[in-house]
Amino acid sequence: MPKTRKIKRLEELANDPPNLAIYEVILITVSSVKLKMKGVVVIMRMVALVGTVVFSFHMIDNKYSMALAATPVTFVFGDSLTEVGNNNFLQYSLAKSNYPWYGVDYPGGQPTGRFTNGRTIAEKLGISSPPPYLSLSPNDDAVLKGVNYASGGAGILNDTGLYFIQRLTFDDQIQYFQKTRDVMRSKIGVENATKLCNEALYFIGIGSNDYVNNYLQPFLADGQQYTHDEFVQLLTSTLDKQLRRLYGLDARKIVLHGLGPLGCIPSQRVKSKKGQCLKRVNEWVLEFNSKVKSLITSLNSRLPKAAFMFADTYPDVLDLISNPTAYGFKISNTSCCNVDTSIGGLCLPNSKLCRNRKDYVFWDAFHPSDAANQVLAQKLFSSMFSHMNHTPSSIAPVPQPMLNY
Ligand SMILES: *[C@@H]1O[C@H](CO)[C@@H](O)[C@H](O)[C@H]1NC(C)=O
Ligand SMILES: *[C@@H]1O[C@H](CO)[C@@H](O)[C@H](O)[C@H]1NC(C)=O
Numbered sequence: 001m002p003k004t005r006k007i008k009r010l011e012e013l014a015n016d017p018p019n020l021a022i023y024e025v026i027l028i029t030v031s032s033v034k035l036k037m038k039g040v041v042v043i044m045r046m047v048a049l050v051g052t053v054v055f056s057f058h059m060i061d062n063k064y065s066m067a068l069a070a071t072p073v074t075f076v077f078g079d080s081l082t083e084v085g086n087n088n089f090l091q092y093s094l095a096k097s098n099y100p101w102y103g104v105d106y107p108g109g110q111p112t113g114r115f116t117n118g119r120t121i122a123e124k125l126g127i128s129s130p131p132p133y134l135s136l137s138p139n140d141d142a143v144l145k146g147v148n149y150a151s152g153g154a155g156i157l158n159d160t161g162l163y164f165i166q167r168l169t170f171d172d173q174i175q176y177f178q179k180t181r182d183v184m185r186s187k188i189g190v191e192n193a194t195k196l197c198n199e200a201l202y203f204i205g206i207g208s209n210d211y212v213n214n215y216l217q218p219f220l221a222d223g224q225q226y227t228h229d230e231f232v233q234l235l236t237s238t239l240d241k242q243l244r245r246l247y248g249l250d251a252r253k254i255v256l257h258g259l260g261p262l263g264c265i266p267s268q269r270v271k272s273k274k275g276q277c278l279k280r281v282n283e284w285v286l287e288f289n290s291k292v293k294s295l296i297t298s299l300n301s302r303l304p305k306a307a308f309m310f311a312d313t314y315p316d317v318l319d320l321i322s323n324p325t326a327y328g329f330k331i332s333n334t335s336c337c338n339v340d341t342s343i344g345g346l347c348l349p350n351s352k353l354c355r356n357r358k359d360y361v362f363w364d365a366f367h368p369s370d371a372a373n374q375v376l377a378q379k380l381f382s383s384m385f386s387h388m389n390h391t392p393s394s395i396a397p398v399p400q401p402m403l404n405y
């Protein structure tokens, strides 16, 4: 959906207070005041507002109520940026993060399968964090509350991350979601399951590995076989099919995360002469993001009741990397964990850590630190929320980011 149309609709929204979107914000705010714990209030508000921002545009048309779903059921798809432990269940996978330093800043301090020292960006965003699919038994009631299918090494293309031996590709993840839907249908009936799937939130972050662990690897075929224009065409046409497949499985509210400036991650910087960002890689990523944004716009107009949203994080991540001190960081050109990029770039047990983990934007050669995920989630959240600025502040309070995390 074009931006101008969104804004126009939001003006209509602001001029028309008794509609569902604003009603929902009031409802959630009132109910959250009753809770004493500040953290919970903030989380609830954020979940509610993510829902509102994403779906308010369609509510005017659909008139279906999000108000009932204070904590939407969430299905997470993606790669190591959103994984919460699926790969630990894949015996031969080489894309694992169950090494001592991962999770050092996660409650308990143990590795959990997250590829960072603490929480992932999706978790920082306040979206409920469902369990990894492979940790659930086939008939688990937990599936009714959401599932995380994300898997380190995964890409849009099936052959991305091939050298990790095992990972759940995006197609595999969608296949597993289909199984989840079958289980839900057998548990609560087709009608109830359809409603649940229609109202759930789908959070997708995929595509980084199609570059880092495919196109940018000189020894793999894709980088030699395709020009970048051809490759981006292959990625977006594959993604188009995948998103339509999810839609066919009743997904309506999809938030698709764009790619960050991959040319600036430590694993790419080491390929430059003086440790600078790889400009060409960043240009490719921008081209990918722009094509995916158009795809989302086109899918929203083609598919009835689709409420897909493209979350563009590129400018914010680049700003954080370019001006780390403005955000309280000291170093953004190398990682806190002193990784060896020639043997993979993950933080291995014998690696040395930096003294102050909050000083570093990057945890290992690929992944942001817990502290960076905090900043990025706040920025993503406020950019999603900025669309709501037309709403009178007296009835829709500005949300608080999760400062106490
Ligand atoms: C990728 O794998 C999925 C699931 O295994 C399969 O359905 C799909 O056809 C494959 N795509 C290609 C292009 O091979
Ligand atoms: C669907 O949900 C309703 C309301 O919760 C419930 O009464 C009904 O039994 C459910 N249908 C099935 C087939 O489980």
Ligand SMILES: *[C@@H]1O[C@H](CO)[C@@H](O)[C@H](O)[C@H]1NC(C)=O
Pocket: 274, 275, 276, 333, 334
């Ligand atoms: C990172 O930047 C600092 C300051 O600009 C520089 O001294 C250092 O060599 C850089 N490190 C790497 C790995 O490029």
